Amino acid sequence: MARRETPVGCMVPRPTRIESLIDETYNVRTFRLRPVDGGRFEHAPGQFNMLYVFGVGEVPVTASSDPYQDEYLDHTIRAVGSVTDVMFTLKRGDTIGIRGPFGTTWPMDGMKGKDVMIVGGGIGLNPLKSVITAVAKRRSDYGKLYILHGARTPQDLLFTRDYDEWRRVPNSESHITVDAGDDKWKGNVGVVTTLFDKFTFSAKSTIALVCGPEVMMYFTVKELLKRGMPSSNVYISMERHMRCGMGFCGHCQVGPFFVCKDGPIFNYDAIGRFFGVKQI
C-alpha cells in the first residue's frame, strides 16, 4: 500500500481548534478542525489520526474531508467510548489534539483508469468519503463510480446531506440499504450485499474499497470474489484499537500485520489469509 511519511514528533499531539460541529445523525458528529499554529495538514485518503482529548486519551479516526485541501480536517465520529463520549461534550472553539497521519492510504493512484466501487457499512462510510470527494474532483482519472452504503436503520444513514451532490457526480450510481426500515422508508431493506443484485459492474475492471464492521466486510468480500472480482482488486480498511500508531503498543495486530503501520488499508491479497480466521 502507498505509505506517506509521518512527521517527526509523531508522539506529541498538535493542538487544533474545533471550527464547526455538524450532527450527521442522532449519534454521529463531524468535527472540523484547524491547526492552532496556523499550519497545514498533510493527509491522504484512508490514513488515520490519533485524536486527543486533554486528560482523557486518544482515539484513532480516519478523516472524511476533501484530501485536496490542507487547511482543515473533518473527523466524523460516533460516541461509543470514553474518549468519544467526552468529545461530544466539546463546543466550537475548544481544542483537540491530533497526532498523525498514520498508516496506508486507499490506492488513489492504483485505481486510475479503473471503475471504483465504494462499499461502506454504517460508520464505515466515514473513511471512504474522502475517496468519493477525490474521485469527483479528478473525475477523468477514474472510470465509473459506485457508492454502496448500508446502515441499520434510516436514521443511521451517514452523510445524507451529501447524497444529492454524490448523485450529480457524472458516471456514477449510488445504492442505499437499511437492515430495518420504518414507515417512511421506501428504499431497499437488507444487508449491503443485497445491493449487488441491483446493478451490474465489471468485476475485472473495478476496484472495490470496503469498510465497515468485520462481519459486513467478510460477506461483502466473499460476494465480490464470487462475482469474479480478483482478490487483488479488493481493499479493506481494518479496525483495531490503535493506541500508539507506530507499531510499538502491539494492540492492533492482525496476524503478522500491525494495522497502524501496515494498514489500516490492506489489499485483500495480503490480508485475506488471516481475515476471517476466528479471533485472530
Place this chain on the structure above:
Amino acid sequence: MNAYVIGKGQLPDLFERCRALGYDVIAPTLEDGVIRLAPLGSAKELAMNVVTVQSPGKYRTESSDLVFSFTHGPDSPKRFLYPPQRNAWHMAKTEKGFEIRGMGCKEERIAFFGIKSCDLASIEVLDRTLMKGEFKDEQYVKMRSNAAIVVANCINPSGTCFCSSMGTGPRATHGFDLALTELGRGFLVEAGTEVGEEMLNQMSKRGAEPSDLEEAKSRIKAAEARMGRTLDTTDLRDKLYASLESQAFKEVTKRCLGCANCTSVCPTCFCTMVQDVPSLDGRTSDRQITWDSCFNYQFAQVAGGHFRPELWARYRQWMTHKFAYWLDQFDTFGCIGCGRCITWCPVGIDVIQSVKDAQVMK
C-alpha cells in the same frame, strides 16, 4: 578480538571498574532466593557462587563452586531499556487549550554486567522492534545507545533453557563489549570493543593461551549438550501458519490462567498500554506507557466489540507472534530461548510443548 584471563577473585574489581567508568551497573544480585537484575552500588551485592535450578513452574537457587555461572531470574535487560512504566510526556492545560511541558525521555548511562548470551540476543531483538523500523522509540534509542554490555557466556544452562535451538547461545558471538567465560581457574575475558578494552585497562591480567580458549570452548560445548530443552525451528513459521485453527490452543488454555506472567518475564515482549493519567486537579496530564500483555482481557477490546474475547485466541496470539508473526515483522524469532516463560508460568505450561502440539493437533 583480544582475549585475556583474569583471576576468579577479580570479578568484583571488574565490576568496580565499570562503575569507575561512570556507568550505572546493572548486575545480578540474590534477593529472596532469586537472581534479580538491579543497579548495584557495590560489588558486595553481586550474586556469586550460586546456580539456579529451573523447571516448568519451578525456580530455586543453590550454592555452587561455580562463581558466576548461574542462569537468569525473572528480570531481563528489557526492564531497564524499556521500563515497565514511563511517561512519554507531560501536558498542561492552558487558557487556549493545552501545551506540552516536557518530554519524559531520560538519558542514563548503564552497563549490563553478567547478563547471559540469550539476554544479549534479546537486546538485538528489541533493537529491531524499537529502533530499526520506520518509527523509533526515542526513549529506547537513548538508553540503548549509551549502554555497555558485559556478557557472561553460559556453561551451566538450566532445565528450561533452549538457547542453542534458537541460535542465541550459550556463547555470545557479537554485540558485547566484554564476554566472560568461567574457566577452572579464572575467567576468559574477550574484548569486543574499545569500551571493553577500556574496562580491562587498569586490571592485572594475562593474555589468553590456546589452552584457555580450548577450555572455554569445551565448557560451552558441554553446556550445549546439557540444554534443558530443544525446539526444531525448521520451517516453523509456515508450520504454525498452517496450524492457526489447531485444537491445541483450546487444550492448553484449560490450564492457562491468562495471568500474563510469561509476557512480563519475556525479554522481548514489547506490547504496552498507552494512556493518559491526569492530575487530581485536572490541570496537567501525563502520557503513560506501561507494559501490557496480549493475555489481558482488554488487550484486543474496542469500544463496542472484542477481537479476542476467548483465552485460547490470546494464547495463540502470543505463541504465534513469538514463533511466526515476528519473523514477518522483524526478520527474527521473537523468542530467544531463555525459558523464562516456562519457569515462571504458575501452572508450568511449556511453550515448547505448545508449539509441538499446535502442529500435531488439528
